[in-house]
Amino acid sequence: MSAQPIAAVILAAGQGTRMKSTKHKVLHPLAGQPMLFHLLDSLSAANVTRRVVIVGAVGEQVEKAVTGRGVEIAWQREQLGTAHAALQAKETLADHDGIVLVCFGDTPLLSADTVARLTARLDEADRPAVAVLGFRPADAAAYGRIIADDAGNIAKMVEYKDASAEERAVNLCNSGVTAVRSADLWALLERVGNDNAAGEYYLPDIVMLAIADGRGAVVIETAADEVAGINSRAELAAVEGAWQAKRRARAMADGVTLIAPETVFFAHDTQLGRDVTVEPNVVFGPGVTIADNVTIHAFSHLEGATVASKADVGPYARLRPGAVLGEGSRVGNFVEVKNTTLGVGAKANHLTYLGDASVGANVNIGAGTITCNYDGFFKYRTEIGEGAFIGSNSALVAPVRIGDGALVAAGSVVTRDVEADALALVRAERADHPGWAKRFRHKQAALKAAKK
Numbered sequence: 001m002s003a004q005p006i007a008a009v010i011l012a013a014g015q016g017t018r019m020k021s022t023k024h025k026v027l028h029p030l031a032g033q034p035m036l037f038h039l040l041d042s043l044s045a046a047n048v049t050r051r052v053v054i055v056g057a058v059g060e061q062v063e064k065a066v067t068g069r070g071v072e073i074a075w076q077r078e079q080l081g082t083a084h085a086a087l088q089a090k091e092t093l094a095d096h097d098g099i100v101l102v103c104f105g106d107t108p109l110l111s112a113d114t115v116a117r118l119t120a121r122l123d124e125a126d127r128p129a130v131a132v133l134g135f136r137p138a139d140a141a142a143y144g145r146i147i148a149d150d151a152g153n154i155a156k157m158v159e160y161k162d163a164s165a166e167e168r169a170v171n172l173c174n175s176g177v178t179a180v181r182s183a184d185l186w187a188l189l190e191r192v193g194n195d196n197a198a199g200e201y202y203l204p205d206i207v208m209l210a211i212a213d214g215r216g217a218v219v220i221e222t223a224a225d226e227v228a229g230i231n232s233r234a235e236l237a238a239v240e241g242a243w244q245a246k247r248r249a250r251a252m253a254d255g256v257t258l259i260a261p262e263t264v265f266f267a268h269d270t271q272l273g274r275d276v277t278v279e280p281n282v283v284f285g286p287g288v289t290i291a292d293n294v295t296i297h298a299f300s301h302l303e304g305a306t307v308a309s310k311a312d313v314g315p316y317a318r319l320r321p322g323a324v325l326g327e328g329s330r331v332g333n334f335v336e337v338k339n340t341t342l343g344v345g346a347k348a349n350h351l352t353y354l355g356d357a358s359v360g361a362n363v364n365i366g367a368g369t370i371t372c373n374y375d376g377f378f379k380y381r382t383e384i385g386e387g388a389f390i391g392s393n394s395a396l397v398a399p400v401r402i403g404d405g406a407l408v409a410a411g412s413v414v415t416r417d418v419e420a421d422a423l424a425l426v427r428a429e430r431a432d433h434p435g436w437a438k439r440f441r442h443k444q445a446a447l448k449a450a451k452k
Contacts, residue, residue, distance in 0.1 A: 012105030013056030032267035081200030360386035
């Protein structure tokens with residue numbers, strides 16, 4: 001890692017027209033968070049002290065999204081190319097004395113290790129002026145090419161549109177990620193011209209300018225998938241697929257059993273303990289922490305939830321933000337839990353909604369029970385004490401408290417607190433009317449016949 005302070009200039013001013021979206025391209029989610037945030041996290045992990053995002057079209061969306069993340073914004077009002085875009089950070093970084101890393105907001109998988117290797121290359125004995133990140137894709141397609149020797153010293157960089165047939169045959173490609181000392185960068189960018197097939201100011205041209213000045217330029221390489229750019233929804237899906245495959249492999253290597261790995265989807269921050277078993281078709285949204293020895297059964301969806309050891313979830317369960325399941329607790333099929341804590345050993349086995357509630361240890365929630373937590377204007381809490389038993393098809397109308405050891409009879413609508421160890425039985429008195437149903441059927445059948 002470079003001993004010099006590092007600032008990053010993140011280019012995100014493009015129109016992103018291939019996404020066919022009103023949302024800015026870099027805000028489209030990858031593993032549950034905007035792709036830009038993946039890059040910002042990697043830069044932070046690499047000790048990048050300042051991060052400037054260059055925005056243009058619908059840049060207000062990006063500016064709003066990064067509020068509170070320690071990110072600075074600079075505007076590129078005209079889309080004149082990548083060199084012009086990077087130059088827009090000059091004023092913002094006027095007081096920065098160190099290395100500037102130029103990278104792209106739609107390349108979310110750039111790792112902290114690669115950033116460290118690239119920036120540290122500028123500190124080596126040969127003191128190159130520019131360090132460029134290269135890669136060798138399976139299909140070089142229309143990427144810009146890097147012509148370099150075996151030591152990584154660059155002789156030439158050329159855009160595909162301007163490359164000769166011989167240059168196009170080279171498979172070392174330019175990712176666009178570039179590291180330059182701030183003392184060199186701005187002067188180089190200001191000298192870039194636009195005498196090329198596209199009439200744009202290209203960032204790679206600073207390499208040729210540095211070489212012409214007698215300064216060295218070098219390339220270091222990384223894997224192609226790390227610098228995969230995302231310009232369309234199909235490319236986003238491909239990168240998501242690659243990310244998920246790696247995350248699944250890591251989970252299994254860390255001691256998680258995935259019954260059908262290809263059907264399980266993780267978020268960027270999913271945390272799983274050891275000896276966790278995840279059955280097929282489980283989706284983890286952001287903010288999920290699973291302790292050791294937990295089983296997540298098939299077709300469950302978890303987001304913003306914390307699950308303690310030996311708990312059992314699903315199948316077909318939904319844990320929403322604020323769900324906290326205690327040790328040995330059980331949430332069964334077609335149970336939804338939101339902003340609710342289940343105590344140790346508490347059970348809601350099936351067909352239940354628990355919202356804005358606290359459920360004590362060893363409580364049993366019968367099938368069809370709901371906490372009525374919303375009156376159309378405000379949310380209210382339900383508290384269920386330890387050892388209570390809630391009979392099937394009960395409605396607990398919040399705000400309400402069920403005391404320790406209390407029993408709510410099946411089919412009850414509870415609107416008042418129930419004291420500890422009491423029985424709450426809330427049903428209308430049964431009344432039988434012999435023969436009524438038969439007389440009703442005969443009457444209705446006669447009315448229907450009369451209308452024919």
